[in-house]
Amino acid sequence: MSGNAGRGGPQRRVRPTIEDVAAEAGVSRGTVSRVLNGGVNVSPTALAAVNNAIKHTGYVVNHHARSLVTQRSQSIAFILSEPQEKFFEDPNFPILLRGCTQALAEHDMPLLLSIAGGAEDRGRVLRFIAAGHIDGALLVSTHAGNPVVDQLSELGVPAVACGTPLGHEHELAYVSINEAEGARQATAHLIGIGRRRIATLTGPMDTPGGRDRLTGYRDALASARLPQDADLVAHGDYTQFSGEAAMAELLERRPDLDAVFVASDLMAVGAMAALSRAGRAVPRDVAVVGFDDSPSALAARPQLTTVRQPWPRISREMVRLLLARLDGQEPEPVILPTELVVRASA
Amino acid sequence: MSGNAGRGGPQRRVRPTIEDVAAEAGVSRGTVSRVLNGGVNVSPTALAAVNNAIKHTGYVVNHHARSLVTQRSQSIAFILSEPQEKFFEDPNFPILLRGCTQALAEHDMPLLLSIAGGAEDRGRVLRFIAAGHIDGALLVSTHAGNPVVDQLSELGVPAVACGTPLGHEHELAYVSINEAEGARQATAHLIGIGRRRIATLTGPMDTPGGRDRLTGYRDALASARLPQDADLVAHGDYTQFSGEAAMAELLERRPDLDAVFVASDLMAVGAMAALSRAGRAVPRDVAVVGFDDSPSALAARPQLTTVRQPWPRISREMVRLLLARLDGQEPEPVILPTELVVRASA
């Protein structure tokens, strides 16, 4: 009931406690707690009095005190395993991050950001989880043999992965897109507009995206009875530079190619740079299809035909699965369809 | 000492407490706590025993219990006020986020991510802060009259802003770059390579970056006794599209311009697209200098001459200032120098 007026330093005001509210409302702590947690078995009179007192005192529940007794923190971590650079340069990362933040905000859960790069970082993340900061985790890039996954399940912390978690498909809930089908559609589109010498530029072969998109490309060729040619396949790592280099390599091997399916928009932008340097016009000489529908697809000239990843749905589903797991359920993995967005490049 | 073996559902293992460690080490809780907090006044024997017991039991301190008594959460929030799209599309955002995460990780502090868009979100952020989740906040884009700033200082939560917080310069610690000097250098470089009809493409005029970079441009022209011409100034909002549009407008107004200083790399990429469509070669016909040195500067063709923002230092300084404020100090704002990176576009 008394002010405190911080003098000097960061003045930390004494926040009202549940006790203060109880006194103000003329009830006991227990009753206030009951109102705070759904208000069952509380008389209308008491409820009104408590709500009034809360407004009056500006009371906000103390997160740590509550978490200490309930054993849940009501917070979720967004965990990046593996080299950080990768994520921070990946245009999909901010989009996914935003989607997850929004979806969690709807459940009034804050998002903790945690990045595990080297082994040292990993220890930090582990301690951080064990300390009880979080109830669950959203995982990005869970490649085969990822130690964080094991540690999470050892600690009993539910997790949901983005993309198929190679080697952990059975222990982990996950949300993925139908990579192969997206790639197949993209390649089929190139076939449909009359291209026959269609190359592909893949992602890393140890990621599901890299592998499955190559499979989809091959399926499309097979369906159309087009020959498979190893010279038409080059590998990149999703970055623009790797796309530029790999495209140059492809042009050297098969100067006659008339289309290319590229496993990421960023690589596609690099590929278009290589094509333009080689004097090939897009889409006239070489048609290009990308993957992701990231902002750079729209920014590219010509604008990129690409396979859209449904990021808003992906992040919503990830959060949904995680909350289900927190609720003790064992939800099935979710595989979302992609959509081919046809623009100028093909 | 006993296993617990979760059956079904998310098996939450019972974590060892400080009590378990004390029993294992044959000392009291207090001694364990002392070891945990720096180990002063602890005999080497006891210290070894406790450390052993910690390793044995796999003990990790319970964050909530500690925070409850210490009244500090050892966590920092990264708060985005204002329209989210802006940040998630800004290539600088992931870079800053990474820098801050890393700098905080060195102090073993997790980063909470919080986004305040509409008024509703703002209430969420407020409750979140009042609940004691965080000890301090890193603010991005604190434009004039930002309500979050007021709320933070009302709650006594120290905050550090990135960029000059217009209208809050005196209440808030902040880290900024020398915007005007960076712009001046960039423009002076264009003058130095013999350009005389130099245009500029600014950011929004209600941001410090937008205003001060224009000032720097004008200063450089003035120093070289070049005329100021309102027709040579166009405004954008830092996005690629706005850069493309504004450049087209500039070309219409002053077809004879021979250089342009652009207030962001993204806009510069847009501007180069507009130039190329208008048949002007970069840098021969029109030299271009950008601002930020974001990844797109390197990816552009020709590669962009640009003013580098020292992001690693910016984020480190932000964290340093915030920790100082948490420590009760009143650190001075930090203004960092920029660096002109000369590449192919000018």
Added chain:
DNA sequence: GTTAGACAGGTCAACGGTGACACAAGGCGG
């Protein structure tokens, strides 16, 4: 041979909630 420190380590009351439990009062069927 005292005595004052310094040092090690034990004890215990908080921190701010929650939830199991006790209990009183009123309603109701037998």
Added chain:
DNA sequence: CCGCCTTGTGTCACCGTTGACCTGTCTAAC
């Protein structure tokens, strides 16, 4: 009319740490 159930509310132990306080030893100075 009585026992039983329902409903509203107070009580209090407990969640896992910390840190102030206290006690007991050992050391060194006088």
